Amino acid sequence: xxxxxxxxxxxxxxxxxxxxxxxxxxxxxxxxxxxxxxxxxxxxxxxxxxxxxxxxxxxxxxxxxxxxxxxxxxxxxxxxxxxxxxxxxxxxxxxxxxxxxxxxxxxxxxxxxxxxxxxxxxxxxxxxxxxxxxxxxxxxxxxxxxxxxxxxxxxxxxxxxxxxxxxxxxxxxxxxxxxxxxxxxxxxxxxxxxxxxxxxxxxxxxxxxxxxxxxxxxxxxxxxxxxxxxxxxxxxxxxxxxxxxxxxxxxxxxxxxxxxxxxxxxxxxxxxxxxxxxxxxxxxxxxxxxxxxxxxxxxxxxxxxxxxxxxxxxxxxxxxxxxxxxxxxxxxxxxxxxxxxxxxx
Amino acid sequence: xxxxxxxxxxxxxxxxxxxxxxxxxxxxxxxxxxxxxxxxxxxxxxxxxxxxxxxxxxxxxxxxxxxxxxxxxxxxxxxxxxxxxxxxxxxxxxxxxxxxxxxxxxxxxxxxxxxxxxxxxxxxxxxxxxxxxxxxxxxxxxxxxxxxxxxxxxxxxxxxxxxxx
Numbered sequence: 220x221x222x223x224x225x226x227x228x229x230x231x232x233x234x235x236x237x238x239x240x241x242x243x244x245x246x247x248x249x250x251x252x253x254x255x256x257x258x259x260x261x262x263x264x265x266x267x268x269x270x271x272x273x274x275x276x277x278x279x280x281x282x283x284x285x286x287x288x289x290x291x292x293x294x295x296x297x298x299x300x301x302x303x304x305x306x307x308x309x310x311x312x313x314x315x316x317x318x319x320x321x322x323x324x325x326x327x328x329x330x331x332x333x334x335x336x337x338x339x340x341x342x343x344x345x346x347x348x349x350x351x352x353x354x355x356x357x358x359x360x361x362x363x364x365x366x367x368x369x370x371x372x373x374x375x376x377x378x379x380x381x382x383x384x385x386x387x388x389x390x391x392x393x394x395x396x397x398x399x400x401x402x403x404x405x406x407x408x409x410x411x412x413x414x415x416x417x418x419x420x421x422x423x424x425x426x427x428x429x430x431x432x433x434x435x436x437x438x439x440x441x442x443x444x445x446x447x448x449x450x451x452x453x454x455x456x457x458x459x460x461x462x463x464x465x466x467x468x469x470x471x472x473x474x475x476x477x478x479x480x481x482x483x484x485x486x487x488x489x490x491x492x493x494x495x496x497x498x499x500x501x502x503x504x505x506x507x508x509x510x511x512x513x514x515x516x517x518x519x520x521x522x523x524x525x526x527x528x529x530x531x532x533x534x535x536x537x538x539x540x541x542x543x544x545x546x547x548x549x550x551x552x553x554x555x556x557x558x559x560x561x562x563x564x
Numbered sequence: 565x566x567x568x569x570x571x572x573x574x575x576x577x578x579x580x581x582x583x584x585x586x587x588x589x590x591x592x593x594x595x596x597x598x599x600x601x602x603x604x605x606x607x608x609x610x611x612x613x614x615x616x617x618x619x620x621x622x623x624x625x626x627x628x629x630x631x632x633x634x635x636x637x638x639x640x641x642x643x644x645x646x647x648x649x650x651x652x653x654x655x656x657x658x659x660x661x662x663x664x665x666x667x668x669x670x671x672x673x674x675x676x677x678x679x680x681x682x683x684x685x686x687x688x689x690x691x692x693x694x695x696x697x698x699x700x701x702x703x704x705x706x707x708x709x710x711x712x713x714x715x716x717x718x719x720x721x722x723x724x725x726x727x728x729x
Contacts (some may be wrong), residue, residue: 237634258722261622265642269649269673273625275635537627540634547632 220335229354232541236550239541240352240361241534243370244411252379252415258533259380259526265302266528276296276305277538279336283309285364286342286528290499292364292374292526296339301529308335311488323347324354331356337539338362345404358546360538362531368404374499377410377530379416381523382454385495389413395422395448395490397457398480399429399508405499406458407437414438425480428470445480449489457482457498473506483509487517495519565673570722571698573603573687578611580701581654581685585612592652592683595619595644597669600658600716604687607722608656619644621655626668642672649677660686663697688714688724 228246233239238251265273268532281300285293293309310330330338337360340348345367352361365371379389385394394413400406400423413421414437421439423430434441442448449455460476470476482496496508496518504510513520585591589613596605602620609618624639666684673679686699688706708714708726715725717726 258635258639261625261639261641264643265625268675269677272675274671275625521694536635540630543631544634 221276227349230349233545235544237541237544238534238537239545240348240505241372241538242348242352242361244372244375244408245370245417247415249415249417252376252412254535255265255376255530255533256380256383258537259376259529262302262529262532263526265532267524270334272302274304276300276303276336276539277307279539280334281305281307281337281339281535282330282335283307283364284312284330284338284340285310286312286340286347287365289341289364291527295524296362296373296531299535302528303532303536304479305337305535308333311387322537323351327351327355331359331499335359336542337535340363358542360542362534362538365404368402368407370408371404372408372412373527373531373534374405376521376534377411377527378405378409378456378497378499379412380526380530381497381519382495384522384526385519386453387529389416389418390417392417392453393420393422393451393491394454394456394509395452396456396458397424397444397445397448397482399460400425400434400458401429401431402461403440403458403474406456409456410437410439413480422448422452426470439505445482445486446489449486452490452494454483455487455490455494455496457496457502457508459499459501462503462504462506477506479506480542481507481509482512484511484515487512487515493517497523499523565675568688568704568706568724569594570687570716574607575613576689577685577701577703578608581608581612588652590651591615591648591656593619593648593668594654594656595621595673597655597657597665598622598640600687600718601656603716603718603722604685605656606719608654608685617645619646621669621672623665623668623672626672628664628668632647644676647677648679649652650680652664653679653682654685655682657683658686659690660684660693660697660702661690662698663693663695667695668698687716690714 224246231240231242265271283293283296291484297307339362340351341364347366348361348363355361363370363372396406410421422442423434423439424442424445496512498520502508594605594609594614594690598620605618619642620709622640622642624636632720683700685701687703689699689702711728713729715728717725718725
């Protein structure tokens with residue numbers, strides 16, 4: 220029986236195992252994730268040049284399709300595409316035709332008619348990017364920039380790049396993810412990435428109310444208290460407390476949350492002395508993280524942002540490369556079929 | 565194997581380069597194209613005792629056949645440990661044929677700044693140019709049959725392998 224991981228792999232990879240969409244990390248293997256990180260390393264060097272641009276996607280059109288607001292993700296995708304020399308169209312959905320009643324599929328058909336080569340999609344519904352990838356014209360790459368609570372694979376990969384830069388490899392690493400795991404697509408993708416890349420231990424540090432059901436099935440250890448969970452950690456990933464969750468009575472108050480799960484200098488001292496502190500942003504100072512920690516020597520939060528551009532350049536160029544390979548194979552197959560028909564005639 | 569002695573070729577190339585170096589107001593910068601060009605450049609760099617470190621160029625992001633062959637899965641960062649603006653560069657590659665690699669390399673070099681000049685050194689010139697690009701110094705000129713290819717093997721020792729396709 221085909222599992223979710225199988226179908227996810229099939230949807231994202233060409234017959235030769237090359238990336239053609241980037242939707243979630245489920246079903247992808249270590250070799251491919253490592254290749255994304257290696258390619259991103261090369262793009263980091265490009266970002267340090269006087270002209271930070273390479274001609275890889277020259278003449279290609281990329282559409283940033285954000286159905287949910289985002290500053291960092293959208294702007295780093297835009298910058299990444301521009302550094303690959305692609306033409307970028309940013310679509311503000313709140314002012315677009317979908318608010319006039321056009322369906323998602325119709326919006327996409329119109330954009331495809333403008334000869335777009337790639338869509339970067341952020342959507343409040345889990346599975347939106349997968350839905351579009353199944354539906355889209357062959358040859359067009361779909362990149363998931365966050366769907367509901369499901370996945371945010373480029374964020375997870377930029378976090379992995381940041382970890383690798385600071386720790387060298389994933390072998391023997393103990394990584395803790397702290398806070399609102401339940402509502403976090405970032406956490407889901409991070410857990411998958413860390414397990415695929417071979418981290419020794421992934422811990423979730425959160426109260427019951429902010430944990431997904433059956434967290435152990437995701438390959439993690441659960442610690443309800445910071446004091447135990449932070450012990451010996453090499454990497455601490457803080458999640459943003461989504462303030463809107465407060466209303467759902469999942470938490471007593473922000474102050475209470477900060478007392479129990481906020482990362483202060485005191486609590487940070489429980490982790491490995493060389494531990495790094497990460498946060499996908501935007502950070503709530505004084506809610507999940509103390510300002511002195513966010514700005515402190517162990518924080519790599521701004522590294523994450525820089526790495527975001529390089530990882531997105533890597534994923535976009537690899538997906539385009541896979542799509543082009545598939546287009547060529549299809550053209551060849553068509554040619555062969557035609558020759559056969561002519562031969563028979 | 566071929567009958568080309570790579571070490572001898574390199575010696576000859578260094579001999580050819582030396583007189584012009586003596587006349588320059590400041591020593592040039594040397595850049596090798598991965599992988600074979602870097603191996604050769606390391607030896608030339610040493611033979612000419614150039615003071616500044618060697619640069620390494622990976623042209624994967626600049627190739628003109630991305631739509632046909634896709635992205636090189638083994639791309640590595642280019643590494644130019646110096647400012648190229650206004651400097652004389654010596655670009656080194658192992659084998660020149662179509663000239664497309666050199667075009668890509670020059671496009672990449674210009675993204676680091678505007679050099680004063682670029683000279684090209686290649687070990688073997690196989691002819692078959694598709695672009696108006698010629699090496700300033702070349703070790704050997706050779707012509708191969710249509711089904712033959714030449715490949716530099718290394719890094720130690722360096723030797724040229726002739727193979728069929």
